[in-house]
Amino acid sequence: MLARGLLRAILGAHLGLEPGAIRFVYGPQGKPAIADSPLRFNLSHSEDLAVCALGRDLELGVDVERLRPVPEAESIARRYFCPAECADLLAVSPSARTQAFFHCWTRKEAYVKALGGGLSVALDGFQVTLRPGEAARLVHLDGQPDHAAEWSLEDLPLASGFVGALAVPARGLTLRTWHAQNAQDCLRQLCNP
Numbered sequence: 001m002l003a004r005g006l007l008r009a010i011l012g013a014h015l016g017l018e019p020g021a022i023r024f025v026y027g028p029q030g031k032p033a034i035a036d037s038p039l040r041f042n043l044s045h046s047e048d049l050a051v052c053a054l055g056r057d058l059e060l061g062v063d064v065e066r067l068r069p070v071p072e073a074e075s076i077a078r079r080y081f082c083p084a085e086c087a088d089l090l091a092v093s094p095s096a097r098t099q100a101f102f103h104c105w106t107r108k109e110a111y112v113k114a115l116g117g118g119l120s121v122a123l124d125g126f127q128v129t130l131r132p133g134e135a136a137r138l139v140h141l142d143g144q145p146d147h148a149a150e151w152s153l154e155d156l157p158l159a160s161g162f163v164g165a166l167a168v169p170a171r172g173l174t175l176r177t178w179h180a181q182n183a184q185d186c187l188r189q190l191c192n193p
Contacts, residue, residue, distance in 0.1 A: 002050075003043060003045045003052075005019075006050065007041070007043050007052055010041075010052055010054070011034060011039065011041060014039060014054060015034070015037060015039060022034060023036075027116045029116055029117055029118035029119075031113070031118070038057045039055075040054070040056070040058060040059055040060055041053060041054050041060075042060050042061050042062045042113055044062045044063045044064045044109075044113075045064065046065050046066045046162065047066050049064060049066070049158065049159060049162055050064075051064045051164055055173075058168060058169060059114050059116060059168075059169060060167065061109070061110040061111060061112065061113030061114030061166070061167045061168075062110055062113065062156070062164065062165070062166050063105075063107075063109035063110045063113060063165055064106065064156065064162055064163070064164035065102050065105060065106050065162065065163060065164070066161055066162055067098055067099060067102055067163060069098060070098065073097065073098070073101045074089070074090070077089050077090075077101065077104070080108075080123040080124060081104060081108075081123065081124060082125070082126065082127045083124075084127050084139070085128065085130060088100070088129075088130055088131055089104065091131075092130075092132065096132045099132065100130045100132060102163045103128075103129075103130045103136070103155070104130035106163055106164050106165040107130070107136055107138075107153055107165040107167070108123050108126070108128055109165075110153065110164075110165040110167035111128070111138065111167040113167070114167040114169060125141075125142050126138065126140060126141045126142065127139035127140050127148075128153065136153045136165055137153055138151045138153050149171075150169060150170075150171065151167060151168065151169055151170075152167070152168045152170060152172075152173055153165060153166070153167050154166045154167075154175050156177070157177055
């Protein structure tokens with residue numbers, strides 16, 4: 001609830017509106033948007049960390065996860081990741097596998113959220129990078145590398161123990177970030193940018 005309240009405050013600050021005056025509309029798969037506005041947003045949270053991405057005139061998706069052991073990571077990868085991602089995950093040293101798994105997961109989720117397709121998008125129909133030290137990137141979309149090159153996929157600079165990604169259907173964008181430790185700090189930064 002706090003993340004959604006802060007989302008309204010953030011959107012209101014950017015639009016010059018009272019948070020309660022913002023009217024949402026929903027896409028076919030339930031992705032929210034602001035009625036009659038070019039401002040696009042996406043929200044993700046994991047435990048006590050929330051991330052909100054904003055952009056004008058283009059869809060975007062963001063996902064964040066806390067790093068934690070996932071005993072069934074290999075079976076999840078075999079079921080939902082494309083074969084090349086599974087091979088890359090299994091090639092990573094066991095000590096780096098959890099982080100590689102979550103890099104893959106957040107990058108895929110960010111892309112799916114940018115599309116607004118929800119569960120209708122097959123996670124094994126596209127490939128993202130996941131190896132440690134390898135830049136976030138869409139490798140191919142349905143086997144077509146040239147379509148993937150039209151997208152930006154970025155890792156987010158987050159608190160230790162978290163990974164996250166941002167996906168945008170455009171190239172050459174500048175990613176600007178700001179961090180708040182709590183709701184009061186977030187609101188203070190909104191009022192004094």
